[in-house]
Amino acid sequence: MRKRKMSAWRSAAAICALLLTAAGCGSGNDDDKGGHAPDKLGKGEGKVNIIAWAGYAEDGSNDPKVDWVHPFEKKTGCQVNTKTAGTSDEMVSLMKTGQYDTVSASGDATLRLIASGDAAPVNTKLVPNYRDIFPALKQQPFNSKDGRMYGIPHGRGANLLMYRTDKVTSAPDSWRAVFDDAARYDGHVTAYDSPIYIADAALYLMQAKPSLGIKNPYALDQKQLDAAVALLKKQHKAVGEYWSDYQKEITAFKGGDSVIGTTWQVIANLTKAEKAPVKAVLPKEGATGWSDTWMVSAKAEHPNCAYKWLDWIVSPKVNAQVAEYFGEAPSNRKACAETSAPDHCAIFHADDEKYFQRVHFWTTPIKQCLDGRKDADCTDYAQWTRAWTEVKG
């Protein structure tokens, strides 16, 4: 019996060794990180693999009226395979598999993809529609490096403060309502379930506690992070639930399980359409927000089709369709003329740069302080993730 066990262990060890060798072999490429942007495009490869947020690459299979994938396939001959990702972290890990050509990454993923060399710089000359992208979205810290664009901006939105008008009687105009005053709505506060939400607390502390010296909610040194975490832990006591998808947030506000918390404009609109008494505001401190970028994988097997997709998805008509379906501000200024609701761009503040100046777009926190401080070490995303686990307890 004992002998047999031993041999079983030995064979298991042999298999492990084998697998390890295989693993070692797979990682042996140390070539130039990030790859190169092509100078010109060739013929389409007949296929493109996409990672997208739900609603970004609709092929009519969910709603026959919502389809911009089939027209693309017809026009370019590139067959589209879409993988829907639920979170930015999932997008990063999917991109690491090297099976995908392009991704609609948010700012909390883009820098990581650039740094790890998973995303390649993009030659914007090969994307004719890039011309019409709002200038404020070009060459941003979350989508470029050393003056080179690493993707094509897709759309943007702010993380707003939503509340039920029947339960929250004095209209809040500050994030104070979900932080220092959270206890008032004990058990009914909601917050976005992601480490990046720490930036919301930091944003509030920027003004509530100037002594901390926070200049950029994504550049926190250890002391500043600790302050944000302490604030979030206090908020945790009053939180009913954390949300990460539309449906959860809508049902919670509709049923009254949540009465105040962060939201996206589109969720506010959908909840209102469900006849729930809610209102969404951009508080006086400003807000965090997202700006998505279509990036190309450094290991893209179908780069030509990927570029064709980039140009297609930000073309005025398609950009308008996506923006309306998903509920965000389009990135192409010509898209505003193409929306079926004439006031879409007004509602989502698409061309309102004053509005977006108050929005701090998601950016991956890194060791090197993003606010330009040289004398301090900032906390990185891994530390934020751990802190977020702590906050939720």
Added chain:
Amino acid sequence: MPAAPTPGSRLRLTALLAPPLLWLTLAYLGSLAVLLLSAFWATDSFTSDVVRTWNTDNFHELLTTPVYRTIALRTLSIAAAVTVVDALLALPMAFFMARVAGRGWRRPLLVAVLTPLWAGYLVKAYAWRVMLGENGVVGAALAPFGLHGPGYGTTAVVIVLAYLWLPYMILPVYAALERLPERMLEASADLGAGTWRTLRSVVLPAVRPAVLAGSVFTFSLSLGDYLTVQIVGGKTQLLGNVIASQVTLDLPMAAALSAVPVVLIVCYLAAVRRAGALDSL
């Protein structure tokens, strides 16, 4: 009884065992080994790339950070609570179905218990979300008694998990009770045992392995769940959630965290195996 080994039967045995064991070792145990080995690797905190330098930092962090202990204990108690609730529900239900209900009723009752297994895990969890909400069905049903629904949180997680895994408990218990020969019960009665005595001395020992077998499902499925918690758990986080949140960012840490449920379940399986539970799965 199994035949004693002869050269011919040994050959046949090898032929029988080789394919399933090869599959299991290559596809599953090999994968687990890859995962657990990667727990000793590190992650570049910025790029989330795995760095293959051997170290035990992840385990060190796992053991020294109090929040992980809290989460592990919470997960363990929820899994235990779900198992107890399911056992308490399954025993009387299975007993009724197998020994009390008329013969003609048994099959329809069993079908009724099994059907929900097909209804889709997510959909059922979401249905409970609607039921447990502030203005949900449960709240509405309890309101006349001056009671309040449990809302979203750990209680809700226990309720929904117990609901989801109940059929997995009822089935083995039912099978065990149905197999119980009537003669044995009669003999017990002939020996002067009352109903309770028979239940305690004859029926319970007979269903014990079955309950344990069912508990393998209720316990381990609850231990690893992370979707139900997301849907009805409010702000609760369990081991599964922490692993899921680390997977994409820091695979080595996720692997180290995975070791916790793996160890717990292997211990649990080893314990129930002694009681013969794996034979009555």
Added chain:
Amino acid sequence: MRISRTARVALCCVTAAGLAIVYVPLLLVLLNSVNTDRSFGWPPSGFTGRWWRAALHSEGARQALLTSLKAGLAATAIALVLGTLAAYAVHRHRFFGRRTVSFLLVLPIALPGIVSGIALNAAFRTVLDPIGIGFGLFTVVVGHATFCVVIVFNNVGARLRRIAPSLAEASADLGARPWQTFRYVTFPAMRSALFAGGLLAFALSFDEIVVTTFTAGPGTRTLPIWIYENLARPHQAPVVNVVAALLILASVIPVYIAQRLSSDTAGGRL
């Protein structure tokens, strides 16, 4: 055993209450599939057939259903072969580590799906990827088959425990070759157990989401994945509800058939 009338009534009540609790959420799903309210608000604000019409025209749901059927059937087929072999080895032979086999077989289902999922994902990436096999339906099938084996193993094992080995021995004594014994004696006795085991294995595969998430490639979308994606999508939740309602209604058929076919084993065993 004598069971008093009161006890019978009490047991009946517990069972009825238990079943009622089991079915209330399912009824709610059915009800919500005709609820005008998009976010399943309670009580329903009105009734509509809109979602049913939308779901019946949903290409995505149909494709996902097809993928799920393919994955389930393939995984079940593999599980049937491997599970039966293992059951025969364990129940008809005596060897060292017999109980370890059943222990190993139960591991894939007992360990959390997320652990199995990321383990398979890591392994596929390091082993299959370099040799050019990407993630797709194939990897999903491998993942599903792994945890389905134990179901078949248990069902077949339970049946083997009841069929006396003497039956096969008698067949051999009468001059039948092992294959003939299997074909004419053992297999007919096993058929219903195989069917019940296969059906449960299929059900398990059909409803699996966690392992699937980590083993599916681009464009591989099983029904649970489709449901998960669409629950998080604007405008889609009611359509998902209709699909679920359809599944509930359709599920009675396979379960009932399974019960009919395996009348002597209490139906499927886990």
